[in-house]
Structures are given as C-alpha cells and as structure tokens.
Amino acid sequence: MIKKIAVKELQIGMRIERFDGGWLEHPFIFSRRTIKNEAEIARIREWGITHVYIEDGQDVEPEPAKPPPPPVVLERAAPEPGRIDWELKHVPISHELVHARKVREQATQAAKGIMASIQAGEKLETKEAEAAVKEMDDSLVHNKDALLLLMRLRKKDEYTFEHSVSVGVLLMAFARAMGFDQEATRNIGLGGLLHDVGKMAVPLGILNKPGALSEEEFRQIQQHVVKARKILLANHHMPPSVLQVAMEHHERFDGTGYPRGLTGEAISLGGRMASIVDVFDALTADRCYHKGLEQVEVLRKLYGWSKSHFDDGLVQLFIKCIGIYPPGTLVKLESGMLGVVVESTDKLLRPVVRLVYDTTQDWAVPQKDIDLSKPLDQGGSGDRIVGYESAKLWRINPLKVLGLS
Numbered sequence: 001m002i003k004k005i006a007v008k009e010l011q012i013g014m015r016i017e018r019f020d021g022g023w024l025e026h027p028f029i030f031s032r033r034t035i036k037n038e039a040e041i042a043r044i045r046e047w048g049i050t051h052v053y054i055e056d057g058q059d060v061e062p063e064p065a066k067p068p069p070p071p072v073v074l075e076r077a078a079p080e081p082g083r084i085d086w087e088l089k090h091v092p093i094s095h096e097l098v099h100a101r102k103v104r105e106q107a108t109q110a111a112k113g114i115m116a117s118i119q120a121g122e123k124l125e126t127k128e129a130e131a132a133v134k135e136m137d138d139s140l141v142h143n144k145d146a147l148l149l150l151m152r153l154r155k156k157d158e159y160t161f162e163h164s165v166s167v168g169v170l171l172m173a174f175a176r177a178m179g180f181d182q183e184a185t186r187n188i189g190l191g192g193l194l195h196d197v198g199k200m201a202v203p204l205g206i207l208n209k210p211g212a213l214s215e216e217e218f219r220q221i222q223q224h225v226v227k228a229r230k231i232l233l234a235n236h237h238m239p240p241s242v243l244q245v246a247m248e249h250h251e252r253f254d255g256t257g258y259p260r261g262l263t264g265e266a267i268s269l270g271g272r273m274a275s276i277v278d279v280f281d282a283l284t285a286d287r288c289y290h291k292g293l294e295q296v297e298v299l300r301k302l303y304g305w306s307k308s309h310f311d312d313g314l315v316q317l318f319i320k321c322i323g324i325y326p327p328g329t330l331v332k333l334e335s336g337m338l339g340v341v342v343e344s345t346d347k348l349l350r351p352v353v354r355l356v357y358d359t360t361q362d363w364a365v366p367q368k369d370i371d372l373s374k375p376l377d378q379g380g381s382g383d384r385i386v387g388y389e390s391a392k393l394w395r396i397n398p399l400k401v402l403g404l405s
Contacts, residue, residue: 168192177321191245198228
C-alpha cells in the first residue's frame with residue numbers, strides 16, 4: 001500500500017515511489033529511488049519538495065545483499081566518462097551557429113535531392129545524405145544547442161524536408177547522450193534523415209489535408225513506412241538501424257502503432273527512440289493546418305504518454321538530452337526577470353539565459369547573458385528559473401532575441 005509522508009519523516013533505506021509534484025518541479029530524472037544517505041534527503045528538501053509517496057510498511061533498512069542501483073539525476077555530481085573530451089571539443093554557441101547554418105542548409109538540400117529522385121522513380125543514392133549526416137554529427141559534438149536552435153526555424157511549405165533533417169539531428173543528439181559510438185550515431189542519424197522517404201508515394205493532398213482523414217486516406221498514410229522499407233532495401237548497403245528507424249517510427253510501446261502493432265522491446269531501440277523524436281518534432285513545428293506547440297509543452301505531453309505509447313526510460317533520457325528548458329524557451333527567474341534560454345549547461349535546470357525583460361518594473365532591459373549554473377563565488381547571479389512563459393503573451397520573439405530571425 002502506498003502512503004504519503006512528509007519529507008521530514010524520510011529515513012535512510014526508504015524507497016520513494018514518487019514525489020508529490022510534477023516532473024518539472026524537481027531535478028531528478030527518475031522519481032523511484034531508495035534513500036542512501038542524509039545528503040539525498042537534504043537535496044530533496046532543498047528543491048522544495050514537502051511530501052513523497054512510499055510503500056507503507058516497508059523495511060527502512062536496505063538489503064545488504066541487494067543494494068539498489070545508484071539514482072540517475074539531472075544534475076551530475078561528478079564528470080561522466082568523456083566529459084573532458086567534451087570540454088576540449090565544445091565551441092561557444094555564438095561561434096558554432098555560423099557553422100551550423102551551413103550544415104543545416106547542406107542537410108536540407110540533401111533531403112530535397114533524395115525526395116526528388118524518389119519521386120522521379122530513380123534509385124536511392126545516399127552519398128550526399130551521408131556527407132550531411134557527418135557534418136551534422138560534427139556540429140553536435142562541438143555544441144549540440146546550435147543545430148537544435150536552428151531546427152526551430154521552419155518554413156511551412158518545406159515541412160517534409162525540414163522535418164527529416166530535424167529528426168536526424170534530434171536522433172543523433174539523443175544517441176550521443178546515450179553513449180552511442182560514432183558509427184551507430186551516424187547510422188541512426190541517416191535513418192532519421194531518410195525515415196519519411198515513403199511519403200513521396202503518398203499524394204500531397206492527403207499529407208497536407210487540414211481536416212480528418214477518411215479510413216482510406218489514413219490507410220495510404222500508414223503505407224508510407226512500408227514503402228520506405230522497400231525504397232531503402234533497394235540500396236543493398238543500407239545499415240539495419242536505418243531500416244528500423246524508417247519502419248518502426250510509428251510503432252507504439254503499447255501496441256497501438258503501425259504498421260505491425262509491435263509492443264515493448266519487440267520494437268528496436270532505434271525504433272523506440274525515433275517514435276519519441278518524430279512526435280516531438282511534429283508537434284513543435286508549424287504546419288499549414290496547425291500552430292506548433294512550445295517545446296516544454298510537448299515534453300510534458302511525452303512524459304504523460306510515456307506510461308503508454310512510449311518507452312518510459314527513453315522518454316526521460318530524451319528530456320535529459322533536450323533539456324527541461326530547451327534553448328529558445330522564454331523563462332521567468334526568481335528575481336522577476338524574463339530571459340531566453342541560450343544553451344544548456346551540465347546542470348540542466350540552470351542553463352545560460354539571455355535577460356530581456358524585468359516584470360517587476362514592467363520594462364525591457366539591456367540584453368545580458370547569465371550562466372545560472374555558476375555559483376556566486378564564481379561570478380554567478382544566484383538567480384534560478386521558476387517556470388517557463390508564453391512568448392506570444394509577452395510579445396517576445398525568442399529566436400529574434402537570439403539573433404536567428
């Protein structure tokens with residue numbers, strides 16, 4: 001039986017089932033955790049969590065023979081493997097944006113070329129796509145936020161191409177965050193770039209239809225994954241992971257997806273990752289028939305759907321990769337200042353923010369970047385994010401603030 005207790009009643013060895021609050025209200029990527037020491041209790045209290053849910057009647061002493069796995073938290077306590085290498089390669093976002101613009105254009109042109117050749121009935125050639133994927137991967141290694149920010153610049157009439165590029169970029173960022181090696185990362189990125197090639201066999205009137213699809217129209221939409229597999233198989237050197245992304249990005253963890261209605265781990269890892277990324281990008285993009293949602297809102301939706309449609313653990317890792325407050329998000333700080341998230345830091349709840357408006361005085365302020373991850377004794381501001389804001393309501397264009405539009 002689950003019961004609610006105050007944080008002050010927590011003891012070492014107790015296992016928390018969940019926190020009394022939403023996932024945005026604390027920095028822990030997994031709620032279920034066994035309390036190992038007083039420091040963990042102090043950290044929970046520090047984040048303003050007042051109550052938690054535990055299993056009633058549990059033994060509060062951890063079993064020596066079966067110690068619980070270490071908890072995964074958003075704010076890392078120590079550098080992880082490869083951290084030093086990351087620091088050596090990391091490029092300031094202002095510098096990488098120049099390179100990333102060229103990379104994005106190269107990838108978009110490659111996607112257009114591939115789609116055009118397929119529509120013309122020509123054999124699929126991936127040389128240009130592979131070159132674009134390499135450049136995208138290199139940019140992500142230098143500073144992933146540069147390309148992720150640029151993916152927010154969309155043209156409604158080029159959705160198919162830009163969606164393909166965005167899914168490729170997001171999948172590679174996701175793969176890198178999960179520790180994939182270079183070959184696996186680039187293969188899954190190629191899968192993202194090619195995942196919708198089958199749509200070239202679907203009439204544009206159906207793809208862009210603003211109203212509800214008829215049963216026959218939906219059947220034609222579903223066939224695009226089958227057609228994609230046929231197109232990709234014609235290239236005899238296509239890596240299996242590319243095929244998995246194309247075939248399984250519409251499968252759902254609970255078996256409600258298509259074309260085969262696969263469930264759980266019967267869906268490949270690449271397919272499960274692609275299903276999350278595909279929905280994230282589709283919902284955040286402006287289409288001819290709907291306005292894209294804020295990225296934070298879509299992350300909330302994905303978190304809710306992780307109990308059914310998507311792999312729960314992968315959704316949480318994706319949120320960790322993208323950031324609870326992704327670059328380009330308008331946020332409000334404890335001080336009352338509004339700022340636009342510029343790029344992430346090691347502490348994902350404390351990114352670099354560009355200040356733009358003072359809500360306490362109701363006026364714009366000179367733009368200034370502050371790194372919320374820095375402590376006061378290292379030049380930090382001591383401020384922190386209390387939530388995100390609607391850019392539309394405040395009449396602030398985050399991309400313009402960042403010099404992107």
